[in-house]
Amino acid sequence: MYTSSQYFNKEEKTFVICDTTKPRCDTCEMKGDIRIQGNSSTMFVFSSHIENASRTIKPYARKGDDGAMKSVTTFTIVSLIQQDDAKTMPKCTKTHNVPAIVFSVGGYTGNNFHAFSDVILPLYASSRDFNREVKFLVTDNQRSWWTIKFRELLQQLSRYDIIDIDRENEVHCFPSVIVGLGKKDKKELQIESVKDFTSFLRSSYSLERFIVINLTKSMTKKPRLLIISRMKTRAFTNIKEVVHAAEETGFEVIVTEMNANLTQVSRLVNSCDVMMGVHGAGLTNMVFMPENGVVIQIVPFGKMEWLANTYFGEPSKAMGLKYLEYKISKWESTLINQYPLDHQVLVDPFSIQSKGWDVYKSIYLDKQNVMLNITRFKETLSRALQLLHS
Numbered sequence: 001m002y003t004s005s006q007y008f009n010k011e012e013k014t015f016v017i018c019d020t021t022k023p024r025c026d027t028c029e030m031k032g033d034i035r036i037q038g039n040s041s042t043m044f045v046f047s048s049h050i051e052n053a054s055r056t057i058k059p060y061a062r063k064g065d066d067g068a069m070k071s072v073t074t075f076t077i078v079s080l081i082q083q084d085d086a087k088t089m090p091k092c093t094k095t096h097n098v099p100a101i102v103f104s105v106g107g108y109t110g111n112n113f114h115a116f117s118d119v120i121l122p123l124y125a126s127s128r129d130f131n132r133e134v135k136f137l138v139t140d141n142q143r144s145w146w147t148i149k150f151r152e153l154l155q156q157l158s159r160y161d162i163i164d165i166d167r168e169n170e171v172h173c174f175p176s177v178i179v180g181l182g183k184k185d186k187k188e189l190q191i192e193s194v195k196d197f198t199s200f201l202r203s204s205y206s207l208e209r210f211i212v213i214n215l216t217k218s219m220t221k222k223p224r225l226l227i228i229s230r231m232k233t234r235a236f237t238n239i240k241e242v243v244h245a246a247e248e249t250g251f252e253v254i255v256t257e258m259n260a261n262l263t264q265v266s267r268l269v270n271s272c273d274v275m276m277g278v279h280g281a282g283l284t285n286m287v288f289m290p291e292n293g294v295v296i297q298i299v300p301f302g303k304m305e306w307l308a309n310t311y312f313g314e315p316s317k318a319m320g321l322k323y324l325e326y327k328i329s330k331w332e333s334t335l336i337n338q339y340p341l342d343h344q345v346l347v348d349p350f351s352i353q354s355k356g357w358d359v360y361k362s363i364y365l366d367k368q369n370v371m372l373n374i375t376r377f378k379e380t381l382s383r384a385l386q387l388l389h390s
Contacts, residue, residue, distance in 0.1 A: 023063065038171075060181075122183050230277070301346075
């Protein structure tokens, strides 16, 4: 870690502080004469009091995950002290009078869960104190649709247009810059102020419901249950029976496969009292649910409890939602049609885990569909209804 005592000068108000101690993302904060040469991924900082130095940083919050970080651009930060060295700095062609935050939308951000957990939540935490007086410099924006998809949120965090820094031939100069989105821990889909974040989402998308009102027996309107449908993997093979069981329990049921239009998705999710789905990115949309709503996660076969709880169980509780989990047995998994009953896949999932994530994922996440035991699952539906009355 580069400490403030090494690169900070109170008199000059110039510093470079890089923190490499956080488990999820390295960050560098700079103040002074900062020049960013976008298409070379290089930043220059000049001061007569900080020492010459060069360091690199990848501005994405999944440090240590080689699969994610290999698609994240490396930025070089060059600190210059000597006047002669400063002459080599590129000249400013665009000067800004507000701070900048530099972050990557590479990595796993094509997946909705990672888009929120790796970028949107830590960006909210990093930028909210600027009261929109900050500019976002985005790198690895090959998916131009990404900034379009999250435009409403980005506009609520910054009043300025996004700068796609990789495509910039200009030299952008800022008074201060933060590179990377700091996360204090390894918790997924969480920050310290996660309830403030979900409130921010409801405000950003003009959602009507902030909290689910406890149901009473005198109410005639049925609570709404949203079932997230999946088409490729971890799909419900008996969805009609699931819907019928939910209706018999007392729910109005909506079945949908989530799309990329967050305005539509957020309004649909916010209108529902309960949301259920098999473990997957679609459950991330629980961020739009009103508080006291119920999330039902269907946990696939394969000793996936830790993953399910880390990704959606604990985060849902932190958001003020009520959480239920339904763990399927091997008899409810289509894997029994693909492997003999005495195969390791069905008998000892931990032995498959020991072969590595790619092998485990290829079987339990990519090859498995779900056929719920309706009699057993009705107990979970009844419990969800009870939670809405409590």
